[in-house]
Amino acid sequence: MPDPGVLMRVIDYSKCMGCGTCEAVCGFIHELGPFIRLYELGGGVARPISCFHCSRAPCVEACPTGAMRRDSSGAVYVELSRCIGCMACLYACPFGIPDYGEAVKASVKCDLCRSLRGDGLVPACVAMCPSRAILVGMPKAVGDEVKRRALARIVQLGEFK
């Protein structure tokens, strides 16, 4: 679990319908992206995956130049000027998240929309998901919402007014 006070993003796959809005907005605002992408799982099902921003991130530990680092909100990002493109981060990542960015000859990945957050906005994928399937926030708040949703699936109140 991340330390309290750092951002956590969770994709709620019970809500995701695979529409690709997250990938579309991410690709639009990040020239080197998209950094959240859908993959086909067979049977016509595609779902998105992106960086988990681990609190003890193996990519940060594996990086030989200190390019893979964490911002003050806990988002793991690449400092491009320090990256040598060795992709040790990719070997270290249990989810295969870092991409090799041809154009910059460096590792590129999701930074939870650092520039939007700098302006007081939320990451684009979270803002635009039609199904509200992408949650971001403090771990306690995100965890509570995930549990509330699970509970709503178990205890179906049905329609009441």
Added chain:
Amino acid sequence: MKFAFLCRQRPSSSKLRIAIVGAGPAGLTAVGFLVCRGHEIDVYEKLPIPGGMMTFAIPRYRIPLDSVMEGVEELRDKFGVKLNLSTKVMCGERHDEGDELAVNSVDLLKLVEGYDTVLISTGTWRSRKLGIPGDDSKNVVSALEFLLDIHVEELGLRPSHLGSFKKVVVIGGGLSAIDAAEESILKGAGEVYLVYRRTIKEAPAGEYEIRRLSRLGVNWIELAAPKSIIVENGVARGVVFQRMKLGEPDESGRPRPVPIPGSEFEIDADVVVAAIGEVPTPPISSECGGIGKYVGKDGKIAVDRNFRIPGTNIFAAGDVVTGPSKIGQAVSQGLRAAKELDRFLSIKTLVAR
């Protein structure tokens, strides 16, 4: 959906006015981008509530209504976007599905004259017809009409035209067919059939969704195509199907369904839903002067690589350009078209100075 996800508040006004025709995912996403560039936006939408297919066709369990509404309300209340609802924009004549909910009409050419630019994002609000005897009966509907009817009633806009039904036959293998079949189950239909002319392997909705519906109690029948509707006193009572086998690949690359002679069978129905595809509905008919030629035979608007109808101040994006797609593609189209439209306006103002 926070359509204006790129800015916290409205920048100072550019004094440039843009009309957006069609408030679905492509149009609203474009609005979100353009308000962050300071432009003055008027939205024209034929239905009484914005959101397009997200509000009127896609089942609520996939997209909660307030997810769309909170984004629209922010555009209206915080960014000064003017919503002209129940207003159909058209140049020439054509009736599309959902048009009966429009109360005002506006000539597209008036918008083209009155605004600096117009963005068309009117989607695909017409359905392919079965083209078999009896398909004009009143309880033979398209998937879009069927889903629209359910949503319109749930939104409290008017009572359902379909009334109650027990046996539903859905014809098709795409996501509209899936949604129509699932909504039928949720509406309490006891018998729901989903009939497709190829096999589950070729169905555009994918094997996973079809197997999921089978578990919900939908009867999946593959390799059968409708031959005629059984009609009594103008009302459909069932469908005659003919068994198919897979033949050589057709132009789509999928094996062509070939009828098996003498293999006809019937399924009873109180509602027949034709879910065999939707086609683009541009606000431009062939009678519409010089721009009519930019609408293809398939109804798609032919734009240049900058999303513009060449030589005009009209842009187009979303399903009306690409044909039916997922929301992600419509959103992507809306954003890219809005960026090009914004660039077009900046160049125009620079030149004018």
